[in-house]
Amino acid sequence: MTANLQVHEQCSSPMLPAVVHIRDRRSEAPGVFTLAVEPPSAGWTFRPGQFNMLYVFGVGEAAISLSGDPADRGTIIHTIRNVGSVTGALDRLRVGDALGVRGPFGSSWPLDEARGHDVVMVAGGIGLPPLRPVIYHLLRHRSDFGRIVLLYGARTPADVLYGDELDQWRQRADFQIQVTVDHGSPSWRGPVGLVTELFPRCGFEPSRTVGLMCGPEVMMRFTIREFLKRRVTEDRLFLSLERNMQCAVGFCGHCQFGPNFVCMDGPVFRYDRIRSFFNVREA
Amino acid sequence: MTTSHQADTRILPKARLDDLIQFLLQDGFEVIGPQIEQQAIVYGPVQSAKELPVGWTDRQAPGSYRLEKRQDNAYFGYAVGPHSWKKYLFPPTLRLWQARRIDGRFEVCDAMPDPPRRALLGVRACELHALAVQDKVFLDRAGQFTDPHYAKARERLFLIAVECETPSGTCFCASMGTGPTVERAKPHGMQGEENPVGADLSSASVRQSLPLIPEPSPPGPVFFDLVLTELDEEFVVRPGSVAGQSMLDRLELTTASPEQGEEAQRRVEAAAQKMGRTLDVTDIRNLLHRNQEHPRWDEVAGRCLACTNCTLVCPTCFCSCVEDATDLNLQTAERVRRWDSCFTPEFARVHGGNFRPSIRGRYRQWLTHKFASWFDQFDVSGCVGCGRCITWCPVGIDVTEEITAIRATDGQREEKKP
């Protein structure tokens, strides 16, 4: 009615979830499980680092990273930790149950920029699932990249995710994997300590390295220092941030971090672009 | 006022304001206008011009709002009240969708109420700018997302602006470049700014890592269908759209005399001199970004009650939360969106903690978002200078005073130096 205002053609609401079914479910570790769900549409794809909003009937939505192989168009994989009402309800779903999906949302890991570089991934706790799609991509296009390193810190040996896959990847000569735990057990043969202490034990060439980090912010802050100590430059460091994401499309405002909407501008950020806010408390 | 304006400028005698309302009602519009409720001028449906707050004005100061009788019978002789028009486009509560269980699965259906065609009567220049700001939030966001309810409600609006002649004690639209005149607004938040935002950062640490952003575009453009300026016995009316022009034709109004046009202009220009507050917005985005650790944040946090009033009265604040509910037999569920505020302790809470547990952090988030991050996000200031947050703050916190205090001690940090 009002002249001049160009409103787009009637669009469907970005808030409407698509209903899909669970095809498979497996336990990964205490309180952590993986759901394989059918894609909401043919040709549905995502980029490593992105996330979906998963809805449980009547309970609510939670932002969950995509943790499957981006080349697998047939199934969507989410590894989820049961920490609240929605993830708890997701934990109670079984094969064949329905759930709502919106997505994929957000930015992704810089796989194109990383081509020709050494790629060092540093994951902590539930920060490994958002990096797993990167691992699949790197291994599928192995010759496009230099050395590949995964440093992974978990709370205890029982909390180590994807143990079978890690063992499988360790067999490869072209993939350096180090897993450390905060609290060892007498039967744990691997390293005990903070993930940053694994740096001296892996080989990469800092001048041509891209660092990808996902985990608690304090872990990432200490990891950034390790990278910088080795003179990997800030524009080659990428981190995935966690915030309270509710709408995933920049409307609700909850996930703001400095001038960024983590749901749209993130969750993956290049460190030099957010540094002045990353180091401000409560930004 | 230019001559081209003058050609379209008509006269609407006050006695005929009701004709405009009646035409709009006949056309099927819900007409929303100012009216007095609980001793404040608020916005709600009106059936006739008689319901408007004739002869009333508002006296506003930090933490204070009072209605007073005017000496005349002005229809729009006040500034702005606690309501803003955003409630008609971005409703305080909105059902987004419903879901129904069917044989072990469920289906989701769009259940947003269809917004009516609405004519908003009495929209101030600052409020037109606020609308333009929210357009940037909800329409074609990042080239990807549009809030369909907002879009539908927005395209069904008929906007009748009324230029402000009675700024309140908390108004500062003249500083923000968003009023009081409609159309002749100066660039928004850029007055006196010599350097493009992002190009001149005095703090080295900020300079290294703040992305450079292009110079923010001027405010708006603002859209309206008609703009009225109130004189003693009549309104001077200008059209802002084809729809507005045809309404003027239907009303068969006479052309304004040059004297009437000049009088209208004189009154609004005089209003610009009566702003209760001023704010120096020079380089304001960088000023706030580089003063994240300024001791003033602690000081203001000691006064702020985190009551959320400022965000609720703000015409540009857009944060919301959702609530999920089911019926008692768990067969239907719905998702409802509600206004939220960055001042609530829950706002930035996630599993295992809260990203903004302190009032200091939350106040700083709100103010720096409004006056700094908004430029990064939407290429425009989030503040339009309407003064509502100052008036309706129960402890009278004044954003202009806070920013002025930070500017006066730019670069001060709270930690001790050796």
Place this chain on the structure above:
Amino acid sequence: MTDLALLGAFASHAFLEALSEQHRMRLASGVNPFRAAPGEYLAREGEPAQAFYLIQSGHVGIGTHLGKGGTAPIQTLGPGDVVGWSWLLPPYQWQFDARAIDSVQGLVFDAAWLRDQCEQDHELGYHLLKQLLTVVSGRLAACRIQQLDIYK
């Protein structure tokens, strides 16, 4: 790796990189290669701390005995790391166990000799201590973060 190769790699060990050529030469005169089989102790809690180890390959677990709980691993050290600072401070007794997890190779200094070098040449002692403090500070920071249980 031959003993010669172990010694050859001496200068490139991360711990010594920051020392001057002169100080490195001085230390080189007292260094010996060492090897430890999996399970072998490099240090035992409460026993005299007579050695300072630079690890070049393999892994060493720092731990403490819990009595009924067996040995609790506290931290794992690997190539480029050093084992022990108890040798530097009286009463020169190991505070924790250090045990080879796999086959470990590296270099070892006799603690008394090293203390003596530091006493004779305070400049060497100062730089060595600074290097050791860097290690201690890194381990303390890591321990503090571990203590926070950030993945919980």
